[in-house]
Amino acid sequence: xxxxxxxxxxxxxxxxxxxxxxxxxxxxxxxxxxxxxxxxxxxxxxxxxxxxxxxxxxxxxxxxx
Amino acid sequence: xxxxxxxxxxxxxxxxxxxxxxxxxxxxxxxxxxxxxxxxxxxxxxxxxxxxxxxxxxxxxxxxxxxxxxxxxxxxxxxxxxxxxxxxxxxxxxxxxxxxxxxxxxxxxxxxxxxxxxxxxxxxxxxxxxxxxxxxxxxxxxxxxxxxxxxxxxxxxxxxxxxxxxxxxxxxxxxxxxxxxxxxxxxxxxxxxxxxxxxxxxxxxxxxxxxxxxxxxxxxxxxxxxxxxxxxxxxxxxxxxxxxxxxxxxxxxxxxxxxxxxxxxxxxxxxxxxxxxxxxxxxxxxxxxxxxxxxxxxxxxxxxxxxxxxxxxxxxxxxxxxxxxxxxxxxxxxxxxxxxxxxxxxxxxxxxxxxxxxxxxxxxxxxxxxxxxxxxxxxxxxxxxxxxxxxxxxxxxxxxxxxxxxxxxxxxxxxxxxxxxxxxxxxxxxxxxxxxxxxxxxxxxxxxxxxxxxxxxxxxxxxxxxxxxxxxxxxxxxxxxxxxxxxxxxxxxxxxxxxxxxxxxxxxxxxxxxxxxxxxxxxxxxxxxxxxxxxxxxxxxxxxxxxxxxxxxxxxxxxxxxxxxxxxxxxxxxxxxxxxxxxxxxxxxxxxxxxxxxxxxxxxxxxxxxxxxxxxxxxxxxxxxxxxxxxxxxxxxxxxxxxxxxxxxxxxxxxxxxxxxxxxxxxxxxxxxxxxxxxxxxxxxxxxxxxxxxxxxxxxxxxxxxxxxxxxxxxxxxxxxxxxx
Numbered sequence: 001x002x003x004x005x006x007x008x009x010x011x012x013x014x015x016x017x018x019x020x021x022x023x024x025x026x027x028x029x030x031x032x033x034x035x036x037x038x039x040x041x042x043x044x045x046x047x048x049x050x051x052x053x054x055x056x057x058x059x060x061x062x063x064x065x
Numbered sequence: 066x067x068x069x070x071x072x073x074x075x076x077x078x079x080x081x082x083x084x085x086x087x088x089x090x091x092x093x094x095x096x097x098x099x100x101x102x103x104x105x106x107x108x109x110x111x112x113x114x115x116x117x118x119x120x121x122x123x124x125x126x127x128x129x130x131x132x133x134x135x136x137x138x139x140x141x142x143x144x145x146x147x148x149x150x151x152x153x154x155x156x157x158x159x160x161x162x163x164x165x166x167x168x169x170x171x172x173x174x175x176x177x178x179x180x181x182x183x184x185x186x187x188x189x190x191x192x193x194x195x196x197x198x199x200x201x202x203x204x205x206x207x208x209x210x211x212x213x214x215x216x217x218x219x220x221x222x223x224x225x226x227x228x229x230x231x232x233x234x235x236x237x238x239x240x241x242x243x244x245x246x247x248x249x250x251x252x253x254x255x256x257x258x259x260x261x262x263x264x265x266x267x268x269x270x271x272x273x274x275x276x277x278x279x280x281x282x283x284x285x286x287x288x289x290x291x292x293x294x295x296x297x298x299x300x301x302x303x304x305x306x307x308x309x310x311x312x313x314x315x316x317x318x319x320x321x322x323x324x325x326x327x328x329x330x331x332x333x334x335x336x337x338x339x340x341x342x343x344x345x346x347x348x349x350x351x352x353x354x355x356x357x358x359x360x361x362x363x364x365x366x367x368x369x370x371x372x373x374x375x376x377x378x379x380x381x382x383x384x385x386x387x388x389x390x391x392x393x394x395x396x397x398x399x400x401x402x403x404x405x406x407x408x409x410x411x412x413x414x415x416x417x418x419x420x421x422x423x424x425x426x427x428x429x430x431x432x433x434x435x436x437x438x439x440x441x442x443x444x445x446x447x448x449x450x451x452x453x454x455x456x457x458x459x460x461x462x463x464x465x466x467x468x469x470x471x472x473x474x475x476x477x478x479x480x481x482x483x484x485x486x487x488x489x490x491x492x493x494x495x496x497x498x499x500x501x502x503x504x505x506x507x508x509x510x511x512x513x514x515x516x517x518x519x520x521x522x523x524x525x526x527x528x529x530x531x532x533x534x535x536x537x538x539x540x541x542x543x544x545x546x547x548x549x550x551x552x553x554x555x556x557x558x559x560x561x562x563x564x565x566x567x568x569x570x571x572x573x574x575x576x577x578x579x580x581x582x583x584x585x586x587x588x589x590x591x592x593x594x595x596x597x598x599x600x601x602x603x604x605x606x607x608x609x610x611x612x613x614x615x616x617x618x619x620x621x622x623x624x625x626x627x628x629x630x631x632x633x634x635x636x637x638x639x640x641x642x643x644x645x646x647x648x649x650x651x652x653x654x655x656x657x658x659x660x661x662x663x664x665x666x667x668x669x670x671x672x673x674x675x676x677x678x679x680x681x682x683x684x685x686x687x688x689x690x691x692x693x694x695x696x697x698x699x700x701x702x703x704x705x706x707x708x709x710x711x712x713x714x715x716x717x718x719x720x721x722x723x724x725x726x727x728x729x730x731x732x733x734x735x736x737x738x739x740x741x742x743x744x745x746x747x748x749x750x751x752x753x754x755x756x757x758x759x760x761x762x763x764x765x766x767x768x769x770x771x772x773x774x775x776x777x778x779x780x781x782x783x784x785x786x787x788x789x790x
Contacts (some may be wrong), residue, residue: 060589
């Protein structure tokens, strides 16, 4: 189990940041992802692993007028 | 004051417009972003004058919306109504306005007493009018009075003349009128870009939801395009004054027209943002491709896209109105900034769009837009999942001078009233206002344009319709209050706020009514879970309204702040604030004005105007705590249908947060328990936010707050003291 934005999410072997975003339907383009406080570069979401028990922070910025 | 023949471009066309009054003024360059004078035009008495901006006003109100609020206060009395001659329309620019070096620097701020709310409304709007007026010599324009018959106000910025002309038989609808104004006042083809007009279409005069259209001539498309000061019915005030158009002609724009204190700093800061936009926009918000409409699919994914009068947050067919459909309709590859130098260029337009209904059926026109709000309001929220129909509604709303946001929200309300049997064909004059009935929606819009039948009723807005439906049709007032999505009299803009307490506050505490430009906190609150406590929400509801107010003081657009982010923004301590862009704004303000503010003084500049506006609302008899409460539809599920659409979420909340075990309970019982919980939390939020803002629990600014901000003027203190502030 991991925590994403303060809510639990089941973990699976080989889970990546992209998997988390897909499961949570986080489609907004202006995202900042931190795993256990460590910033994940936007261009490595497809490969960055998410370990079991991780605390994942997916910060959505703002958009629009 | 002198009387003379009209000093316009095309003498033959102008000859048909009798000169009613003329005024000559001394032209002089802007100094560090300011002219330090205001132009006053009374279309009733035909008096035209200029007046200096006192140093105190400049120091405390900064410009733009700040000047608008100060001038409006001085113009009206507590008993003034929107349609009294003394109500003004003030168009203010701000010191940064007209800068061509930093994206998004061409906004005008329009202020007036709203027909919908009775309190000041403010709108920011692009187009060339404001910057041209500024470089013609004025920091703001006050329009007051009511003409005996339609007039055109013409400002010739290079000659230094202002004229009130008798209007001719030009079409009232803005897509034609804006073209006519260019034709009349431009000297030749090349001169067309030097002419900009403000107008409101036929629907603005027949409804209370009229908007203003600010034009900018597009030399490549060879058409006068339109941007809207949309909210609150300022177009209705404009037409009530019998102003057909206000036109400015100005030639001679340069990158240093603001005569800034330090041009190289502005150029360097602008260049940095230009590069950022070019490097990252395609992978971020695609503003250059389709503008704010990129948000349609995002909002649908996050259950935030208003659907069927804000009942739901997504629609299974929302893909039919996503940004890609509009991207396929607009013309790409043309510069689309609504002011010069804006690389973000989000003012998209569809060319050769053939209309299928209404008075212009069969015409091929250029349609500006649609923005996200228009797609959501005139699309999903009324069940229209067809991009072409949304585009046609967008065109007619604009040319009729009707606010697309209010139109969408009030139409959604009508449709739910139809669904509940409150409205029927007898009551709507045959309009079958069922979800998604585009023929009926367009016909209702055309009736607003013509001033006929149910178009007149609907055009009164949601608040007045609630009273009419209760009084004449015996509808349940409580139900109407729950589902009528207005607050203070203004229709909500297009986001579902049910699951974000902070956004409920952001909407309903907004001084002018529920428009999202004071605060948009849904992601921060509902998705990021970053502001879980009342205190954290209150802090966000302090900072963001103050920060966002600042754009309106300067003549700036907010989009280049938060629709593009620097590559290293993620590594900053407060990425949601986009710290590098905040510093850009501090640097630009200082470079234009020669002053030396920091990011804290930026917030104080806004706080002065914000609190002054709040007291002006109170002076007009509104702005109390009761005025800050939303209809329940914007707070939670009103109906069993809504509850059951999110039953898992609501049951969990009841069990874990309310201490109410939902098992074995009816949906009605669960609805009631949830409502009590949410309404109680909203009251706690009000307490926290008022405290953070330095207001009493009744929502009245304390005298000490006004003193701290330096706006403890006797007339301001008098208002709050009488209310216990």
